[in-house]
Amino acid sequence: MFKLRKFYLYISQLIAADAVHQVFSGRNLTLALPAALSLFPAATPQQKGAAADLSYGTLRFYGEIDTYLKQLLEKPLTDERLHAVLLVAIYQLLHDKADAFTVVNQAVHAVSQLKRPMAKSWAKGLVNAILRNFLRQKDALNAQSQTNEVAIYSYPQWWINKLKTQYSEHWQNILAVGNQHPPMTLRVNTHKISAQDYLQLLARQEIEANHIGAQAVELKKPIGVDKIPGFTDGVASVQDYGAQLAAQLLDVQANMRVLDACCAPGGKTGHILELAEVQMTALDSDETRLQRVQSNLDRLNLKASLLVGDAASTDWYDGKPFDKILADVPCTASGIVRRHVDIKWLRRESDVASFVAQQAKILPNLWQMLAKGGQLLYVTCSVFDEENQRQIDQFLRNHTDASQLPLDAALNNPQANITHINGQLIPSNAHDGFFYALLQKN
Ligand SMILES: C[S@@+](CC[C@H](N)C(=O)[O-])C[C@H]1O[C@@H](n2cnc3c(N)ncnc32)[C@H](O)[C@@H]1O
Structure with missing residues (x-):
């Protein structure tokens, strides 16, 4: 094993x-990593696994790593691939268990493999010098970095400033939780098996887990989807506990007309249908993503009417009001950064306003499709207030037939293990940072 790490x-x-x-060229990591892996078809499963860990780790701590690297470089590097090798190696030297000299030697070898018209001996010498300087000067560099919030927290400064303003008490905790490895949580299909019986099934297969709420079971250690008992038969699905609150809060009853307005990949659609036999319309503007909803429903053996359409338009609407609407609107995803570590660096501050504008079109449009007395659950996976309560306050000012219902009864239950402030989930070990607002039509 040591040899493998050392030589490969x-x-x-x-x-x-x-x-x-x-x-950093603008592609999200979910697409970038498979593309990068495809360049090395002979890589072993261990090398691929290590590459995924290094990619996630480097992006998780990019703010810190980049601050160190800038201090070590006399002038910015123009070669972006060389720069990326250095970022990965410094990540390893800061956060990985691999032996420091192996990391340096391997990084020097790595740059010699880059295909480009650059002087390889120059590149090797540079990487060697920078990484060895890093090792020699680590304490002094660390001391200097402690005055820089981007280095301390590994988020862009605008993001840190926004959370400081919006969460005077919780901002550091939100930043820290966003840098942790995410928990792996399953949703047990209690239509098929009780959560307690499913826990026993896990125990028999020596998979350690805790029941953290209603249908939610958190695994002590993440496992491959193929190892989840009953996954292919729809007995369990992978879904964050925070996301699982949507179906509970929507509280559907059999035969209701329900709209899941931004449904793909269908996590919440499947959950709602597991809880009650409703007439489900599942809408999404992205046809490719909608195919994933169909395959998820097939796995769960559930049915919905799937539509490709824009939730900000009535083009697809048959004119029959819905009893319940789930509006899981597009958002910055700032509440799930520990799962999507690239978001921190791909988002621009100006994106917040673009998402707010999209949400402000979708919400009133869906509202006109809601039956009198019906309920609409507005959801984001963001911790930015502009997309959340501020968006709802603006909507309520323009819609006198809407009232926001308190969520305390569902969320404050001590056994539920949820940290929230008025429907804003504060990311924790148990759940991601979702926002929920339940609106009723008077
Ligand atoms: C947060 S994701 C939804 C997650 C989903 N509810 C689940 O639990 O699996 C937001 C979805 O909104 C879709 N979307 C974005 N803009 C939309 C629009 N104008 N109309 C309908 N869907 C939209 C995206 O394609 C994306 O699938």
């Missing part, structure tokens, strides 16, 4: 550097 670590470094480079 550079392959993982190269894959990770390619993925990181793609992210």
Whole structure:
């Protein structure tokens, strides 16, 4: 094992550097990592696994790593792939268990493999010098970085400032939780098996888990989807506990007309249908993503009427009001950064206003499709107030037939293990940072 790490670590470094480079060219990591892996078809499963860890880790701590690297460089590097190899190697030197000299030697070897018209000996010498300087000067560099919030928290400064303003008490905790590895939580299909019986099934397969709320079971250690008992038969699905609150809060009853307005990939659609036999319309503007909803429903053996359409338009609407609407609107996803570590670096501050504008079109449009006495659950996976309560306040000012219902009864239950402020989930070990507002039509 040691030999493998020692002699072939550079392959993982190269894959990770390619993925990181793609992210900084604007591609999200979910697409970038498979593309980077495809460049190395001979990589072993261990090398691929290590490459994924290095990609996620480097982006998770990019603010810190980049601050160190800037201090070590006399002038910015023009070669972006070389730069990416250095970022990955510094990540390893700061946060990985691999032996420091192996990391340096392998990174030097990695740059010699880059295909480009650059002087390889120059590149090797540079990487060697920078990484060895890093090791020598680590304490002094660390002391200097402690005055820089981007280095301390590994988020863009605008993001840190926004959370400081919006969460005087919780901002540091929100930033810290966003840098942790996410928990793996399952949703048990209690239509098929009780949560308690499912826990026993897990125990028999030596998978340690805790029942953290209604249908939610958190695994002590993440496992591959193929190892989840009953996954292919629709007995369990992977879904964050915070996301699982949507179906509970919507509280559907059999035969209701329900609209899931931004449904793909269908996590919440499946959950709602597991809880009651409703007439479900599942809408999404992205046809490709909608195919994933169909395959999820097929796995769960559930049915919905799937529509490609814009939730901000009535083009697809048959004119029959819905009893319940779930509006899981497009958002910055700032509440799920620990799962999508690239978001921190791909989002621009100006994106917040663009999402707010999209949400402000979708919400009133869906409202006219809601029956009198019906309820609409507005959801984001964001912790930014502009997309959340501020968006709802603006909507309520313009809609006198709407009232916001308190969520305390559902969320304050001590057994529910939820940290929230008026429907804003504060990301925790148990759940991501979702926002929920339940609106009733008077
Ligand atoms: C947060 S995701 C939804 C997650 C989903 N509810 C689940 O639990 O699996 C937001 C979805 O909104 C879709 N979307 C974005 N703009 C839309 C629009 N104008 N109309 C309908 N869907 C939209 C995106 O394609 C994306 O699938």
